[in-house]
Amino acid sequence: MSSVAPFKPAANFAKKAHINTQAEYQKLYESSINEPENFWAEMAEELHWFKKWDKVVEYDFRKGEIKWFIGGKLNVSYNCLDRHVLAGNGNKTALLWEGNDPAESKSYSYSELLSEVQKCANVLKSNGIKKGDRVCIYMQMIPELAIAMLACTRIGAVHSIVFGAFSSDSLRDRINDSACKMLITQDSGVRGVKQDIPMKVNADTAAAECPSIEKILTVRRTGLEVNMKSGRDIYWHEEMDAADAECPVEEMDAEDPLYILYTSGSTGKPKGVLHTTGGYLVYTSLTHKYVFDYHEGDIYWCTADIGWVTGHSYIVYGPLANRAITMMYEGVPNYPDYGRFWKIVEKHKVNILYTAPTAIRALMKEGTSWPEKYDLSSLQLLGTVGEPIKEADWTWYNEVIGKKRCPIVDTWWQTETGGILITPLPGVTATKPGSATIPFFGVLPVILDEQGNELEGAAQGYLAIKAAWPSLMRTVYGDHDRFIQTYFARFPGYYFTGDGARRDEDGYYWITGRVDDVLNISGHRIGTAEVEGAIGRTDGVAEAAVVGFPHDIKGQGIYAFVTMMTGVDADDTTITAIENTVRKLIGPHAKPDKIQFTPALPKTRSGKIMRRILRKIAEGNVDQLGDISTLADPGVVTNLVDQRQ
Ligand code: WT7
Numbered sequence: 001m002s003s004v005a006p007f008k009p010a011a012n013f014a015k016k017a018h019i020n021t022q023a024e025y026q027k028l029y030e031s032s033i034n035e036p037e038n039f040w041a042e043m044a045e046e047l048h049w050f051k052k053w054d055k056v057v058e059y060d061f062r063k064g065e066i067k068w069f070i071g072g073k074l075n076v077s078y079n080c081l082d083r084h085v086l087a088g089n090g091n092k093t094a095l096l097w098e099g100n101d102p103a104e105s106k107s108y109s110y111s112e113l114l115s116e117v118q119k120c121a122n123v124l125k126s127n128g129i130k131k132g133d134r135v136c137i138y139m140q141m142i143p144e145l146a147i148a149m150l151a152c153t154r155i156g157a158v159h160s161i162v163f164g165a166f167s168s169d170s171l172r173d174r175i176n177d178s179a180c181k182m183l184i185t186q187d188s189g190v191r192g193v194k195q196d197i198p199m200k201v202n203a204d205t206a207a208a209e210c211p212s213i214e215k216i217l218t219v220r221r222t223g224l225e226v227n228m229k230s231g232r233d234i235y236w237h238e239e240m241d242a243a244d245a246e247c248p249v250e251e252m253d254a255e256d257p258l259y260i261l262y263t264s265g266s267t268g269k270p271k272g273v274l275h276t277t278g279g280y281l282v283y284t285s286l287t288h289k290y291v292f293d294y295h296e297g298d299i300y301w302c303t304a305d306i307g308w309v310t311g312h313s314y315i316v317y318g319p320l321a322n323r324a325i326t327m328m329y330e331g332v333p334n335y336p337d338y339g340r341f342w343k344i345v346e347k348h349k350v351n352i353l354y355t356a357p358t359a360i361r362a363l364m365k366e367g368t369s370w371p372e373k374y375d376l377s378s379l380q381l382l383g384t385v386g387e388p389i390k391e392a393d394w395t396w397y398n399e400v401i402g403k404k405r406c407p408i409v410d411t412w413w414q415t416e417t418g419g420i421l422i423t424p425l426p427g428v429t430a431t432k433p434g435s436a437t438i439p440f441f442g443v444l445p446v447i448l449d450e451q452g453n454e455l456e457g458a459a460q461g462y463l464a465i466k467a468a469w470p471s472l473m474r475t476v477y478g479d480h481d482r483f484i485q486t487y488f489a490r491f492p493g494y495y496f497t498g499d500g501a502r503r504d505e506d507g508y509y510w511i512t513g514r515v516d517d518v519l520n521i522s523g524h525r526i527g528t529a530e531v532e533g534a535i536g537r538t539d540g541v542a543e544a545a546v547v548g549f550p551h552d553i554k555g556q557g558i559y560a561f562v563t564m565m566t567g568v569d570a571d572d573t574t575i576t577a578i579e580n581t582v583r584k585l586i587g588p589h590a591k592p593d594k595i596q597f598t599p600a601l602p603k604t605r606s607g608k609i610m611r612r613i614l615r616k617i618a619e620g621n622v623d624q625l626g627d628i629s630t631l632a633d634p635g636v637v638t639n640l641v642d643q644r645q
Pocket residue numbers: 263309310384385386387388389410411412413414415416436497498499511513514520523524525
């Protein structure tokens with residue numbers, strides 16, 4: 001619990017905010033909860049619909065059935081581009097792009113972006129992509145990524161973006177899970193000091209085991225020579241040059257799929273989270289407007305990678321639907337040096353900055369001299385997402401970056417929720433460092449106990465949501481039963497988030513972290529089962545158990561307990577081999593930070609690994625192991641404690 005008094009929004013910020021009185025927030029929130037149909041109908045009117053909906057919402061959590069704006073017809077690309085151009089705003093800036101190299105940047109007006117998107121949509125069409133087909137996008141943060149996404153939405157193709165750091169094996173599995181027909185990639189990528197991330201090579205390796213892939217469309221980013229397989233591989237620039245600049249939009253049903261995005265769960269392979277068209281766009285645009293208090297002309301920069309949901313909702317779809325100026329950055333926070341973020345803020349006069357606690361920690365540890373070198377006076381609002389922010393980090397962000405002028409919005413949400421659910425409204429909500437504060441319009445969070453009882457008032461327990469909101473995922477692609485089992489089975493009638501939370505006496509929510517075996521490494525979600533599976537495939541390894549431990553920069557680090565096969569001794573080469581297997585099977589971001597070899601893992605008599613014990617050891621709380629008497633062999637614990645890394 002924070003010891004400091006809540007931070008009230010500065011008067012001059014509040015004055016110009018869209019929502020700036022508690023009464024106004026209260027009125028809107030209550031109407032969103034008491035009359036959701038009226039509230040959401042009114043909010044949906046902000047978008048362009050070819051046909052209005054017949055009914056606003058229908059849902060049944062027990063069956064995992066969720067429908068919004070039933071019967072409505074719209075198109076995402078039309079809403080994000082054509083609508084603004086037709087209203088005479090074609091020359092306004094849509095996308096600012098900052099390259100990894102500080103000398104490189106680009107900007108696209110709404111007209112320019114529209115024309116690129118239409119050409120790209122024609123490229124997709126002429127290469128056999130039709131409404132409903134899945135297109136996998138495996139790229140770094142270059143403008144063509146956003147263009148490809150919008151082109152898919154224009155013709156009703158469903159994109160599935162795979163984060164550019166994933167290995168070819170991960171890419172292959174994701175392509176195969178949703179049978180993508182096309183793969184869009186780039187020759188190679190530049191990111192920080194890495195000047196040749198082998199994107200096309202990985203794409204080729206993956207595609208060799210992807211029978212559904214008919215075409216690979218490759219953007220030339222670095223000019224690296226790549227293999228082009230005749231009949232399958234095509235170059236972006238050649239196709240775009242030949243493409244017609246006009247492409248009519250497909251009128252999509254509000255519930256037609258928009259995209260699939262894979263995310264890790266506690267068990268099994270990654271789940272293909274499916275988002276649909278109408279509700280998603282209504283919700284992401286509305287939250288973008290109010291949470292970031294977006295006003296016309298504001299320069300908005302979300303530092304996330306589009307390979308994760310934050311980039312989908314709050315670099316591309318929400319901002320563009322609001323005719324915002326949205327920035328996309330190809331590089332990393334510390335390239336060429338630790339001043340890069342602040343240099344970018346100064347160069348582009350960024351007004352709204354949305355980043356992650358892990359980035360704040362990494363920059364904070366380099367001291368205040370970096371931000372002090374640059375003019376940060378353009379900043380008006382700061383945001384964070386991905387994990388709870390610690391008070392010290394919040395204070396640094398507030399004082400050193402925001403100069404105590406900028407409200408901070410700590411936004412809680414998930415890949416599954418599509419948009420921000422718990423957040424301050426910057427013109428109204430007094431913030432408490434470390435708390436995501438209060439629910440957004442239409443969101444009904446509850447705290448449940450072990451038995452599923454709703455707890456009242458100040459309480460701690462499981463965080464669940466009691467009613468549907470428009471951007472909730474609709475299914476796990478290809479496995480609706482898994483959707484129900486994962487999110488609706490444990491607490492029938494609720495959407496279960498997988499997070500624990502505390503609600504304080506002011507009704508503020510404090511996320512305490514995952515209550516399942518999902519790790520949050522630098523804001524990236526990684527399932528322990530996936531890492532264990534990968535380690536287990538290293539030569540000589542018998543078994544592995546993976547838990548998280550507190551890590552200064554990453555928030556959580558990966559701690560792996562590994563047993564070798566009888567007769568096999570682990571040495572330094574084993575560690576390298578494990579790291580390489582994880583890199584190959586998942587990607588470098590899933591590499592364990594610590595590996596402890598152990599003759600045995602702590603198991604119950606039924607053979608279940610007691611992770612609670614491993615977690616305590618990894619955290620260094622060896623005096624809090626609790627009851628170990630149910631272990632088949634309590635003796636293994638002594639060795640585990642002694643050999644702690
Ligand atoms: C998990 C979702 C959606 C954006 C990025 C992550 C954690 C997210 C916060 C926050 C505390 C947070 C939760 C959540 N999380 N935002 N503001 N405060 N925890 O998306 O990969 O789907 O991960 O990230 O544990 O369940 P994701």
